[in-house]
Amino acid sequence: MNSSTTSSDASRILVRRYFVGFFSVAALLSAITFWLAYPIAPQFTGNVSFDQKLMFVRDHLETSGEKITLVVGSSMALNNVDTDILTERLVSPYFDLGVWGMSIADAHRLADQIADRYPTRDIILSTQFFELRDEALTNFTVTNEVLDQYLNGTRLFGGFAQRDFYESLKLRRDWVRTYANPNSYVNMQFNRSGAVPLDISADERDPVRWLPVQDFPAVCASCMDDVEKMCQDLGRRGIGFSVVLPPLTQWVRDQRPEVNALYLDRKERLRASLRACNAPLFDADEWAAFDDSCFADFSHLNREGTRQMSDMVVLWRQGEGIPTRGHVTCKHQK
Amino acid sequence: MLFNSYVFIFGFLPVTVLVFFVLGHFRPMLARVWLTLASFYFYAGWSLDYVWLIIGSILFNYSVGQIIIAARVGASQSLVSSALYVGVIGNLALLGYYKYADFFIVNVDAALGLNWTLLHVVLPLGISFFTFTQIAYLVDASRGQVRSDADAPVQGLVNYALFVTYFPHLLAGPIIHHTAVMQQFRSREVFRPAPGVMAVGCTLFVIGLAKKVLIADEYVETVGDVFSATQQLPFADAWMGALSYTLQLYFDFSAYSDMAIGLSLLFGVRLPLNFNSPYKSTSIIEFWRRWHMTLSSFLRDYLYISLGGNRKGPARRYVNLYLTMLLGGIWHGAGWTFVIWGALHGFYLVVNHAWRGLFPGSSQAWWQRVIYGAITLFCVIIAWVFFRAPDLTTALSILSSMLGFARDLPGDAVASVAIDRDMGWKIVVGFFIALVMPNSQQIVGLYKIDPAIADDRDVRMFDRARWKRIMYERLSWSVGARSGILFGALFFACLLKLRQVSEFIYYQF
Numbered sequence: 001m002n003s004s005t006t007s008s009d010a011s012r013i014l015v016r017r018y019f020v021g022f023f024s025v026a027a028l029l030s031a032i033t034f035w036l037a038y039p040i041a042p043q044f045t046g047n048v049s050f051d052q053k054l055m056f057v058r059d060h061l062e063t064s065g066e067k068i069t070l071v072v073g074s075s076m077a078l079n080n081v082d083t084d085i086l087t088e089r090l091v092s093p094y095f096d097l098g099v100w101g102m103s104i105a106d107a108h109r110l111a112d113q114i115a116d117r118y119p120t121r122d123i124i125l126s127t128q129f130f131e132l133r134d135e136a137l138t139n140f141t142v143t144n145e146v147l148d149q150y151l152n153g154t155r156l157f158g159g160f161a162q163r164d165f166y167e168s169l170k171l172r173r174d175w176v177r178t179y180a181n182p183n184s185y186v187n188m189q190f191n192r193s194g195a196v197p198l199d200i201s202a203d204e205r206d207p208v209r210w211l212p213v214q215d216f217p218a219v220c221a222s223c224m225d226d227v228e229k230m231c232q233d234l235g236r237r238g239i240g241f242s243v244v245l246p247p248l249t250q251w252v253r254d255q256r257p258e259v260n261a262l263y264l265d266r267k268e269r270l271r272a273s274l275r276a277c278n279a280p281l282f283d284a285d286e287w288a289a290f291d292d293s294c295f296a297d298f299s300h301l302n303r304e305g306t307r308q309m310s311d312m313v314v315l316w317r318q319g320e321g322i323p324t325r326g327h328v329t330c331k332h333q334k
Numbered sequence: 335m336l337f338n339s340y341v342f343i344f345g346f347l348p349v350t351v352l353v354f355f356v357l358g359h360f361r362p363m364l365a366r367v368w369l370t371l372a373s374f375y376f377y378a379g380w381s382l383d384y385v386w387l388i389i390g391s392i393l394f395n396y397s398v399g400q401i402i403i404a405a406r407v408g409a410s411q412s413l414v415s416s417a418l419y420v421g422v423i424g425n426l427a428l429l430g431y432y433k434y435a436d437f438f439i440v441n442v443d444a445a446l447g448l449n450w451t452l453l454h455v456v457l458p459l460g461i462s463f464f465t466f467t468q469i470a471y472l473v474d475a476s477r478g479q480v481r482s483d484a485d486a487p488v489q490g491l492v493n494y495a496l497f498v499t500y501f502p503h504l505l506a507g508p509i510i511h512h513t514a515v516m517q518q519f520r521s522r523e524v525f526r527p528a529p530g531v532m533a534v535g536c537t538l539f540v541i542g543l544a545k546k547v548l549i550a551d552e553y554v555e556t557v558g559d560v561f562s563a564t565q566q567l568p569f570a571d572a573w574m575g576a577l578s579y580t581l582q583l584y585f586d587f588s589a590y591s592d593m594a595i596g597l598s599l600l601f602g603v604r605l606p607l608n609f610n611s612p613y614k615s616t617s618i619i620e621f622w623r624r625w626h627m628t629l630s631s632f633l634r635d636y637l638y639i640s641l642g643g644n645r646k647g648p649a650r651r652y653v654n655l656y657l658t659m660l661l662g663g664i665w666h667g668a669g670w671t672f673v674i675w676g677a678l679h680g681f682y683l684v685v686n687h688a689w690r691g692l693f694p695g696s697s698q699a700w701w702q703r704v705i706y707g708a709i710t711l712f713c714v715i716i717a718w719v720f721f722r723a724p725d726l727t728t729a730l731s732i733l734s735s736m737l738g739f740a741r742d743l744p745g746d747a748v749a750s751v752a753i754d755r756d757m758g759w760k761i762v763v764g765f766f767i768a769l770v771m772p773n774s775q776q777i778v779g780l781y782k783i784d785p786a787i788a789d790d791r792d793v794r795m796f797d798r799a800r801w802k803r804i805m806y807e808r809l810s811w812s813v814g815a816r817s818g819i820l821f822g823a824l825f826f827a828c829l830l831k832l833r834q835v836s837e838f839i840y841y842q843f
Contacts, residue, residue, distance in 0.1 A: 011530060011813070012529070014812075014813045014814045014815075015529040015530050015533050015813050016529070017813075017814055017815035017818060018533045018813045018814055018815065018817060018818035019529070019533065019536075019818060020815070020818065021814075021815040021816070021817070021818025021819040021822055022536065022818040022819070022821055022822040022825070023822065024819075024822065025818070025819045025822030025823050025826065026822040026823070026825045026826045026829070029822075029823065029826040030826055030829065033826075033830065160340075163833065164833040165829070165830045165833070166830045166831050166833070169830070
């Protein structure tokens with residue numbers, strides 16, 4: 001064997017090792033990243049909860065032909081109504097489309113987009129009094145093209161083009177501690193129909209979240225416009241519309257009268273708007289007085305509170321009359 | 335289709351390479367046809383409408399080229415000249431219409447008030463590059479440097495179309511010469527996969543990708559904010575913007591060139607180098623030998639020399655230099671900012687040549703190199719402000735802030751922009767890489783065989799500075815498992831950020 005042949009063989013081996021090393025490392029790291037990032041939705045918007053909900057819609061919203069009832073709204077919808085209970089007890093599919101910080105206009109847009117793709121019977125807007133404001137907290141949209149591409153995509157690679165693995169890995173660092181934790185306020189472990197009951201008892205409450213420290217909007221010149229528009233648009237489409245207004249803690253009613261006044265004011269104006277377009281309102285206050293043990297924070301119900309309120313919503317949907325207003329206390333069960 | 339996209343990296347590229355070698359194994363001509371069609375497909379990914387434009391341009395230039403070659407064989411110099419004029423004017427007319435028509439209308443209208451309506455012509459991607467490439471072909475043909483295809487016109491046309499559209503260089507260069515590239519495609523060696531060369535190509539592509547997505551794109555936001563500010567900026571913000579753009583442009587464009595050269599090596603075809611650490615230059619003359627080298631060569635060979643070069647005395651030489659750079663500026667874009675950028679560089683070059691005329695051949699001590707390097711970089715940065723600014727007002731506003739004039743303005747006339755807290759470090763790291771570290775070609779060892787940079791001062795520094803020698807040796811790439819793992823990991827890091835990338839800056843020219 002001459003020296004040039006030996007040198008050529010050695011060179012060939014080195015090149016082979018280079019490519020084996022290159023592709024093995026790139027493939028291995030990519031596989032690990034994909035595995036870590038897969039439970040995290042593609043980043044359509046800056047709102048993790050919205051993106052995550054869309055992935056849940058893609059993976060879990062069935063199109064069996066039976067019309068569904070969508071529960072839409074801001075974060076409250078994630079915590080105050082359990083669509084699993086509604087689905088089971090009313091023997092009709094309910095699906096929770098609630099997203100953090102979603103304005104009513106955006107909730108309307110999302111409901112429209114989903115109703116365009118899935119046969120929809122009713123839409124329930126679950127809104128808190130402080131969502132009824134002139135200026136939306138956030139605005140985000142996803143185009144129809146992206147939704148079509150994503151929702152019709154295959155399970156594994158459907159969202160690949162939309163994925164930002166770098167951002168997913170950054171989110172992943174806190175994922176188990178926060179987003180996939182029922183004891184966390186930002187939990188996103190959806191039940192079968194997309195609701196998120198919180199396992200936060202009175203003892204586990206975050207004192208900061210118990211106090212409504214946020215600056216509530218005092219001005220509401222046109223804050224009912226979006227509700228009225230939603231009501232009218234859905235009516236034109238032949239889709240039923242109703243609103244659920246969850247309760248407020250007794251502590252806030254007692255200690256923060258100005259917040260309570262705002263709550264009562266918005267409720268009256270909401271009632272008037274809905275009356276104008278003939279849409280029903282579920283006012284939790286009329287059904288029961290919720291004890292503070294039912295709350296995870298000043299306005300979000302915990303798992304047991306959500307269960308109790310969902311039972312009432314079931315009765316309301318069945319057309320039952322309002323029973324004698326009782327006092328509801330919650331015993332937290334893990 | 336972007337080089338830095340999933341669809342290119344995992345779809346277009348592997349399919350194109352694989353089919354090229356399979357076809358090349360049986361029929362090299364089929365492989366060339368395939369690569370040409372793939373290149374058209376690559377271009378059509380941007381704009382299907384303009385595929386017809388590039389096809390028309392190819393047919394026109396190929397026909398004119400064949401006439402020139404035939405006239406040369408028939409020794410008809412007048413026909414050669416006439417055909418060359420027709421060809422060059424045809425190309426410039428096309429470029430003029432698509433690139434400068436609206437600019438012309440705006441300025442004539444402003445001067446004469448004729449109320450002309452803008453045409454709103456959309457600039458076809460890569461038109462500046464494929465036009466220059468074809469002008470070079472025609473001039474080369476007139477000089478007898480292109481061989482005739484009379485015996486196989488169809489094959490000749492396919493080869494020519496491949497030369498123009500060859501996707502690694504199509505959109506932003508390097509500007510290539512027909513003979514240099516087609517000689518390689520005529521060799522049967524090209525159609526056999528050469529794993530060693532492919533490893534170099536793969537490495538160079540990954541280096542380019544990393545320069546683009548991990549470095550250049552880090553400056554995008556700051557540059558955008560500073561150059562779109564509506565108010566006068568404070569001193570620091572203006573400098574942050576200018577320095578960020580200086581780095582963004584270098585890492586962006588040299589990244590494209592590295593990727594183009596690397597991609598081409600996957601097919602076994604060598605493209606000319608385009609960058610050689612330009613910010614390490616100690617003079618503007620040196621800068622233009624290191625920055626966008628193929629454009630510099632084009633301007634020198636086809637414009638400066640055609641204008642008379644240095645053959646008509648020093649005064650005319652300076653005029654030629656100035657005109658060449660001015661036209662080089664206009665080539666980059668239709669706007670007064672580009673005109674001023676070109677004029678500035680023309681002025682710099684004239685001063686530099688005059689200085690060399692006064693103080694010829696003196697060797698430089700290290701401290702002189704540092705001072706000259708700093709002056710050169712300063713001049714380049716000042717010119718980049720014009721190059722990047724959307725209009726003259728913005729450019730002058732940023733420059734006045736950089737020169738400290740904003741200090742005299744009342745407080746409410748100066749407004750800061752929100753600059754990333756880490757931008758200072760990013761600029762330091764960027765300049766460290768650009769000024770101290772070896773460049774892509776030096777890392778993969780291309781300098782050992784490429785005369786364009788073999789006499790590079792940095793390479794000669796091997797004999798001088800021990801720290802530099804050690805660093806260069808440590809960073810030198812050699813094929814093997816270790817480098818495979820390293821570049822595989824770097825490739826992965828780039829993939830993570832592919833969704834956030836922007837287009838290459840030079841696509842707009």
